[in-house]
Amino acid sequence: MAEFLTKSRARNIFYGGSIFFVVVFVAMTVHSHKYVVETSTAGMELSEAVVHGKHIWEENSCINCHSLHGEGAYFAPEVGNVMTRWGVLEDPEDAFETLKGWIEAQPSGTEGRRQMPRYELTDEDIRGLAEFLRWADQTDTQGWPPTEAG
């Protein structure tokens, strides 16, 4: 082993192998990119409202309490399927009203319960956010999450 695996051979394996895996990874990424655009997120149009909602989601750093498709802070409920959980996935108007009602009722002030801060959002912002969450909910996530609870 000691004679077969010299330092320079180990070095060549490291560089050569790494380049190989990078190439494979890049090729799979290209395919995955196409798959996302054409298949898994093609369920709903990526409208202006959805894009606006995504920015609202980011500016308010919702991800640092909630999780979205399982990624985030795990301090507050999963929202990747929240529109399904609320039963408003199919109806933009219901989705907007429900989300608006929820956001404007915060913080609940209930002692001993986690508090969601009050965000001053316009109707346009809330509508965008609702559309963004409906859009995300329609992504083909390979069947995840296993239950409606998220």
Add this chain to the structure above:
Amino acid sequence: MKYQSQKVAYWYFLAALALFCIQVIGGLLAGWIYVSPNFLSELLPFNVIRMIHTNALIVWLLLGFFGAAYFLIPEESEREIYSTKLAYIQLIILLIGTLGAVGSYLVGIHGGREFLEQPLWVKFGILVAALIFLLNISMTVLAGRKTAITGVLLMGLWLLSLLWVFAFINPDNLSLDKMYWWFVVHLWVEATWELVMAAILAFLLLKLTGVDREVVEKWLYVIVATALFSGILGTGHHFYWIGLPGYWQWVGSIFSTFEVIPFFLMMSFAFVMVWKGRKNHPNKAALLWSLGSSTVAFFGAGVWGFLHTLHGVNFYSHGTQITAAHGHLAFYGAYVALNLAIFSYAMPMLRERAPYNQVLNMASFWLMTGGMAFMTFVLTFAGTIQTHMQRVVGDYYMEVQESLSIFYMMRFGAGACVVTGALLFIYSLLVVRRDEIIAPGPANPVPGE
């Protein structure tokens, strides 16, 4: 300390320690909010505290890496740093950016993607600082002796800076956003940072054990090869449920299983080197942190990562407290402990005195590591219950969380231990000025470096 310009590292380490302090206190606050949810909820909401906790972690670890590079590259290259002035400018840019980011979070300006919430101007600042760093370090390495350690370290630092470009790319399509986001997040901590970690560990073991450089460097190549071979396609374990093709479930499962190997090798490497080494280096604390880092990294990143990485398991455990358990132990073992190892090794030299009060330093190791281990166990139990209640039975999130409160209390206790340990570490490194408490061991068969 053989080279004057190594002194630059001292300021990097100080800045890193200050942010380390902020990071653990932020973590403790966040842990307390889990216990007492109304605490600070109007003044400083959880999401801001969490952002400070994670961002401070990333920046202080990077400052530690930069400092470590400035410390070890002159010794490896056998020459002074290309420009100490550039190194200080880089540090100032990073400090202004860090303070700017923390300030903007506190007044409610934040955004972007998780961990990458920094305002755009801060992101540019980080990019400029990284470029200055790469120029400075590359010029130093090119002009001096080239070793495997500098080669691997430089490659890791170049690649991690290159991947930072994806912090600027934020597609409107959430699934694409998530995919490219992992290019920074996963390929940093499970690929390029591992190169940096292995290089620094190799340097430390070379110095502390006196084992032949040829042996150390061959191991280094083998370790980083397994790290990249498994880590690059291992990215797939984040691609299961975000809208990407189903084949990632197999690619991710298989390659992330292999991700245990580099960590196992690093742990074996550290122990074998110490065992083979004939040197009785007086800096026992640095040795303890080096061995501890590779061991905890093996359990935190390797074992705890593997626990929930197979797609059949991850389908249920994804995004539960099991992920939090793994994240904490992995970061602590692989990167926090390693940084503290190089600080423990370098600080006495940078301050030009013998290793001092290692008893306190080693006590802080056991406090922090014990606290982290307990936190990991507690969160793993909480996560297992959560997985069952929420993902199998289908109970709602907040009900499940309420039944986990006992675990969150224990986690807070563990967190308090970690913070105490961290403060003790900083104290032992910076404040204590007495002579060595324990006498050095018997004369060294090999002269110490």
